[in-house]
Amino acid sequence: MPGTTTTYLDRVRAHRAELGESMAALDAALALPVGLGPVWRRRVRAALTELAHDLRDHVALTEAQDGLYADLRTRAPRLAHDVARQLVDHVEVVAEVERLLGERDDGLADEDAVRAHREAATQLLGRLVRHRQRGSDLVYTAYDVDLGGSG
Numbered sequence: 001m002p003g004t005t006t007t008y009l010d011r012v013r014a015h016r017a018e019l020g021e022s023m024a025a026l027d028a029a030l031a032l033p034v035g036l037g038p039v040w041r042r043r044v045r046a047a048l049t050e051l052a053h054d055l056r057d058h059v060a061l062t063e064a065q066d067g068l069y070a071d072l073r074t075r076a077p078r079l080a081h082d083v084a085r086q087l088v089d090h091v092e093v094v095a096e097v098e099r100l101l102g103e104r105d106d107g108l109a110d111e112d113a114v115r116a117h118r119e120a121a122t123q124l125l126g127r128l129v130r131h132r133q134r135g136s137d138l139v140y141t142a143y144d145v146d147l148g149g150s151g
Contacts, residue, residue, distance in 0.1 A: 005071075005143065012068055012139070013147050015054070015061050016132065022051040023128055030121055034114050041114075044121065045104050052097045059090045068139075076142040082134065089131045096124050 029043035062068040069083045100121055108114045136147045 008068070009139065009143065009145055009147070012061065015058055016135075016147055019051075019054045019058050019128075019132070022047065022054040023125055026051050026121060027125055030118055030125075034111070034118060041104065041108070044117075045101070048097060048101050048104065048121070052094075052101060055090075055094055055097060059094065062135075063087065063090065072138060072142050079138055079142060082138055086131065086135060086138070089127070089134075093124065093127060093131065096120070096127075100124070 026044070026047035029040070029047040032040050032043060034040050064070070069087065072083050073080050100117065103117055108117055139145055139147050
């Protein structure tokens, strides 16, 4: 990992907080009544765009050649399966965010499409919550460091 482990984990913690904030923003946007029409659509689009940015940063930080997951595989080989699961999650959640953004760009034809979009985004948030929980557990198991639950 670049720099000291403590410094690097501080960066991970900061990025984790940013990702948590973008997840909260998406949750807040999705909670608005869909009857707001264009307002609801703009808020969800903005939140999804921010989430996409924060996810790309998270992936870049954790998957770097000298990043968190490489260090975990070296430091705690017993966690390699769990790291692999996180890597699969990265591919799948980034693809889902991009799909949702594309769906919004193509337009949501009717009320059923809007509701399906909302449901898919809500399911994505649940998956991200579980991904973050597993990531926190990995870091704690390997480094005995709590990344913090609020970030």
